[in-house]
Amino acid sequence: xxxxxxxxxxxxxxxxxxxxxxxxxxxxxxxxxxxxxxxxxxxxxxxxxxxxxxxxxxxxxxxxxxxxxxxxxxxxxxxxxxxxxxxxxxxxxxxxxxxxxxxxxxxxxxxxxxxxxxxxxxxxxxxxxxxxxxxxxxxxxxxxxxxxxxxxxxxxxxxxxxxxxxxxxxxxxxxxxxxxxxxxxxxxxxxxxxxxxxxxxxxxxxxxxxxxxxxxxxxxxxxxxx
Numbered sequence: 326x327x328x329x330x331x332x333x334x335x336x337x338x339x340x341x342x343x344x345x346x347x348x349x350x351x352x353x354x355x356x357x358x359x360x361x362x363x364x365x366x367x368x369x370x371x372x373x374x375x376x377x378x379x380x381x382x383x384x385x386x387x388x389x390x391x392x393x394x395x396x397x398x399x400x401x402x403x404x405x406x407x408x409x410x411x412x413x414x415x416x417x418x419x420x421x422x423x424x425x426x427x428x429x430x431x432x433x434x435x436x437x438x439x440x441x442x443x444x445x446x447x448x449x450x451x452x453x454x455x456x457x458x459x460x461x462x463x464x465x466x467x468x469x470x471x472x473x474x475x476x477x478x479x480x481x482x483x484x485x486x487x488x489x490x491x492x493x494x495x496x497x498x499x500x501x502x503x504x505x506x507x508x509x510x511x512x513x514x515x516x517x518x519x520x521x522x523x524x525x526x527x528x529x530x531x532x533x534x535x536x537x538x539x540x541x542x543x544x545x546x547x548x549x550x551x
Contacts, residue, residue, distance in 0.1 A: 346492040359550040363543040402436035430471040446510040465496035
């Protein structure tokens with residue numbers, strides 16, 4: 326999927342290939358709920374691993390669009406991988422705010438592509454099936470709305486990023502190529518091994534005693550709540 330890591334790297338090189346999203350006219354929506362950023366291990370080698378976006382069990386992250394008549398007005402992402410390793414580097418572009426403050430917008434954008442991939446492959450979850458009628462252009466508009474909502478909520482500074490450029494890139498041909506991609510669904514799914522690490526992290530967080538297993542708990546990196 327096209328993740329924000331790639332978007333940031335492409336800002337300078339693909340401006341001419343941007344699509345069209347009117348960021349100024351994008352309505353401000355509403356975020357509610359919480360998400361956790363967790364680190365799961367790929368193997369035994371030091372430094373190996375992946376970041377995972379994990380919705381709260383009791384109050385999952387939800388984005389409510391302020392756009393009546395849209396194909397989808399409520400988006401509730403499910404657990405998924407993210408290229409979080411690039412976000413600390415991207416944070417150098419921000420003015421004193423943790424780059425994880427953008428995590429809700431990253432999750433909304435990336436999950437729409439996960440959902441589309443699984444729809445393309447005929448293997449969507451019930452939640453993913455809800456965006457079946459969403460056009461590519463609308464996915465870009467939602468990304469602009471999510472970023473604008475974070476700015477309006479004070480989670481990030483207004484001048485931290487070039488939101489109009491990002492909105493254009495996610496509407497461009499590179500993003501579209503990923504939107505129509507087939508055969509990517511299985512690779513987007515969080516593995517059973519990593520799900521077990523996430524489950525163990527939740528158990529430890531809740532103070533639940535678990536049987537010894539060989540499974541190391543995922544490490545909670547950040548939690549963002551609204």
